[in-house]
Amino acid sequence: MPVNLNAPDSAALFAVPGVEIGCAMAGVRKAMRRDLTVFTLAQGSAVAGVFTSNRFCAAPVQLCRAHLGSDAAPRAILINTGNANAGTGQDGLDRARATCEALAALLGCSPAQVLPFSTGVIMESLPADRIIAGLPAALADCAPNHWAQAAEAIMTTDTLPKAASRQVQIGGRKVTITGISKGAGMIRPNMATMLGFVATDAVVAPALLHALVTHAADESFNRITIDGDTSTNDSFVLVATQQAGHAPITQFDTGDGALLRDAVVAVARQLAQAIVRDGEGATKFITVRIDGGRDEAECKQVAYAIAHSPLVKTAFFASDPNLGRILAAVGYAGIADLDQTTIDLFLDDVHVALHGGRHPGYREEDGQRVMKQSEITVRVDLHRGPASSTVWTCDLSYDYVKINADYRS
């Protein structure tokens, strides 16, 4: 049951000039569902991406990195659900390459101009033949307004499709940013993977685009966690079709550059938070904010210790203000010189712990009131510096175990 998340309204997803999307039923794992998605990108488009840090990264991730690192200008994105093509060795690379070659032949471009993505079961052989057979139907389906359909076609065990869209004015021109994502768990084990695709018609030099996608990931997908597992296939790509007709963006710090940056971050953040809201078994959406750290890295370290703790997460599920668990997680986050006597803990507006001990004015019923909400902010003040950081997570419920224990059977 997703937390305050609705299926996207197709009419509110603006088309991005230069991008067309088509889907088809290829029977990758199940019959009669759209499991194959192709994005075609207008000539002159630039693409940048960030990928999983998992050393067991999947074949399509390896290939996608190589294609983006080559001189070839990307012309298409090819996504299948149902099979992650991970843990598949050389054979997996060969099969991913074969799908890129087939799409390139249909489009009249080189295979390096196709970026492949896969999500689904790990350690099973990719049915490249069925994917290749489905490509003509996907191309025939291509249209600018198929974002909602694609959001559904890339789902694995997500319970709802995830999409977001914005428009901003840059140099008197309307610029569109639209994206889709899928997730469910940070790794969706069998059905692995967080994927995010965002496209804009903004005019941005390819070199700058990489800085923008990295910044947007740091402010969105890199701040969420369901269960701490990192998928073999996690990928987030940003396409800029360069068709909006404004003067090229040359930096992201001020003016039009900052405007575009903020809009891309907003779309990426909405897509990332939607993944948490639809987290496996999630019943609550938790914001963990750490203030008063020496630097952002240590704030993030503490935030993730809290966000990953199964004990903290089960307490949220139970609406139990068992807040010693949060202090304990702060304590083992790995900050060697942490002084427990400077630490404050807040649950929304309730001041729970002062100087590392129970706040004298704290009443259990106040904690209880906040814990019953479906959206909760945990704030810890370390009082040792000026830095802050925020991450988003969900609770750990019976259903998390049920989903992950039962999934394959």
Place this chain on the structure above:
Amino acid sequence: MPVNLNAPDSAALFAVPGVEIGCAMAGVRKAMRRDLTVFTLAQGSAVAGVFTSNRFCAAPVQLCRAHLGSDAAPRAILINTGNANAGTGQDGLDRARATCEALAALLGCSPAQVLPFSTGVIMESLPADRIIAGLPAALADCAPNHWAQAAEAIMTTDTLPKAASRQVQIGGRKVTITGISKGAGMIRPNMATMLGFVATDAVVAPALLHALVTHAADESFNRITIDGDTSTNDSFVLVATQQAGHAPITQFDTGDGALLRDAVVAVARQLAQAIVRDGEGATKFITVRIDGGRDEAECKQVAYAIAHSPLVKTAFFASDPNLGRILAAVGYAGIADLDQTTIDLFLDDVHVALHGGRHPGYREEDGQRVMKQSEITVRVDLHRGPASSTVWTCDLSYDYVKINADYRS
């Protein structure tokens, strides 16, 4: 339901000359249960301990470290269950100190000669008055053969008491090593904490004893994990009463020293594994062994990534040979230059993955057969060096969520 664990047979727990143990009902949290335990140690005993790395360590841990670091020779161990005295600030320290002072007055020693331990609810005030009132009854109960009773008195939500005992011959003398532990979760949140107490009558210089307890912890308590949370109160202490009458042990590398070391490790390991077998909601006991690492540290890093992964743990619960989850955990363990194409994965005797991909001879029914067992060994060979490491863990079940979500209510 503990995994292949039985309550200790009191007759098989050998008394340790120089140690007497008494328990009492102090009503710390619940009436009519033994919740207070005192060990008295003969004059001349040496004690060494290892404690939680959690920076939010509890008041008794802070005090215990200070007392062990002073010149005072320990004469007593004081343990209460029901309240962890953690997250309690200066008031918690004052209360822990008051209990040490009261026991010291009864024994005619200094407060620094008393080592305090607490386990139970976090962030609630220690009822020091009730503990102090219970001390005379605990002392009156003191006897050498109360190990089984103490194993029960230190329990929180453990379902079974945990004890182990061995005897070895050193220099023609019988030397005894007996110990008890409690755990349930690595942190038992409210009811926090892993505690281990082992005593021997061996003759070991105090300075050497610290090396022995550190080694024993590294081979036992530091190799187990239930949920990755580290308690504010985790403690493991080793007492040597020096009464066995053999020539003093001066090293642990060979001969009698190695004999003693191995016996202490065996007792500590049995106590540590018992904690995993009685892990919250555990239905399976999992050994994770990593071979072929460059050093032991990186092997342990990979082993813990597997042992902490909620996805791996739910797959074990479901008896689902969903082994890509294990490869994914290897991949995100944090070894930056890991080459996935050298990795082998075994499930007991079944060769699952070869060169980072599915082994051509692997059949799902073979994986399934092993996954159905109550004791399973996962072995990963990294093929990049000579080092190995092993950790023990359990699966993640509905009952883990149930226990941790329902506990306080």
